[in-house]
Amino acid sequence: MKAETIKGDSSEEIQEKLTQCLDGGYSPSLAIVFMSIKQNIEAVCDILHRQDIQIFGATSSGEFISSDIQEESITIMLLDMNPAHFRLLFLEAVNHNEYDIARQLGEQGKNFFENAGFILLSGWSNHMDGEDIIKGLDEGFGGNATIFGGMAGDDQMLTGPKVFTQGRSSVTGILALIIDQDKINLSGVATCGWKPIGIAKTITKSKGNVVYTIDDQPALDLVMKYLGLSLSDEPMNNTVFSLGAYYPLQLEREGAPAVMRTAMLGNTEDRSLVCAGKIPQGAKVRFSLPPDFDVIDTVVEECTAVKEEQLEQADSVIMFSCISRYLSFGVMTSEEISRVSEVWQTPMIGFFSYGEYGRSKGGKHEFHNNTCCVLALREK
DSSP: OOEEEEEESSHHHHHHHHHHHHHTTOOOSEEEEEEETTSOHHHHHHHHHTTTOEEEEEEESSEEETTEEESSOEEEEEEOOOGGGEEEEEEEOOTTOHHHHHHHHHHHHHHHOTTEEEEEEEOOOTTOOHHHHHHHHHHHHTSOOEEEEEEOOOTTOOSOOOEEETTEEETTEEEEEEEETTTEEEEEEEEOOOOEEEEEEEEEEEETTEEEEETTEEHHHHHHHHHTOOGGGSOOSSSEEEOTTOOOEEEEETTEEEEEEOEEEEETTTTEEEESSOOOTTOEEEEEOOOOHHHHHHHHHHHHHHHHHTOSOOSEEEEEEEHHHHHHHTTHHHHHHHHHHHHHTSOEEEEEESSEEEEOTTSOEEEESSOEEEEEEEEO
C-alpha cells in the first residue's frame, strides 16, 4: 500500500498538488483529511470526489505532515488501499445517544468484516461523550474491538468541530474507517508520558465530566492554588473561562494505567471544573508534573515497542495528538512529532484533537485526554 501526502493553504492549492500527484499514474482510493474549520470543506471534498477518492476527514486545531506543523491549513494523506479492504460509515449522534449510535457502528463493522478494526473521528460538543462511544462500539462489536482515533478540533474556538466525508459533515457526527484486519495490520498505542506528582486526591462531588469538589474543596479553587494562579490572572468575559493546557489530572484505576483528564474550563459561579472526559465521584486523581523531554522519551519508547513487538514495517502512520499537548509543550511539540515519525520512517499525518481513542500500554482501548495516539498501518 502506497501513501502520499499533500498540503495547502487553500482548496485551489490542494487541487494543484493533487493533480501533480496523480499525473505520475498514482491512483489512490482513500484520502485522510485533517484541515482547519476556516477552510472550505465542501470544495476539498468535491476535488477528491471527482477523482473517485473516498474521504475520511475532520476539522483540527492544527495539523501536521511528519513534523511540519501547520495552522489553518489543509493536510491530506492519500492511500491506494484496496477498496474491498475498508468501509466508511458516517452516523449522526444527537440527543445524547452516542452510545446507541456507536453500538450500531460496532454491529455494522462486524457485519462488514469478521476481524474489523475501527479508526474513529468524532465531532465535539458539550454532550459528545468519548467514553460512551468506546463502550457502545465495543459492545456492538462483541468485545475486544480495535479502536483508534480522535475528536475533531476547531482551531481552539470550541464552537463547532466537525467530521466529514463526501456530502456529509456534522459537529455531532461519528465517522468510522472500518478496516479488514485480515488484510491490513493496525498496530498502535495511546501514550502520554506525563509524570504524576503529590498524593492522590479524591473526587468528592462530580457529575459526568463536571467536577465540583476535590477532597471536599471547590475543584476550581484547588486547581488554581496548585497552579499558583489567581482569577485575576485570567481574562474573563463571563463566568466560564478556559484553563487551556494547564497540567492535567491523572485518573487512577485499579489494575490499569492512569488515564489523563484535562480540565478545560472553570466556572467561577459554582467553582467547578469542566473536564474533557468523565471523572466519577469517588475516583482518585493526581496532578501532573510540567512536561519536559522525559515525556517525549517515554512516548518514543512506547512507539518503538510497538514497532519491535507488533509491526516492524509500516506503510503509513496516523497520529492523533491532544491540543493540550501542543499548548503545553510549545516548541517541544515538533520534537515529539519528529521523533515519532522517525520510528517507522514512513509517511505520517496527524492533527491536534479534543480527545483521543486508543489503547495504552498494558491497558485497553478507551477514551483519553492530553495523550498522543499513534497508529501504524501495513498491508499484509
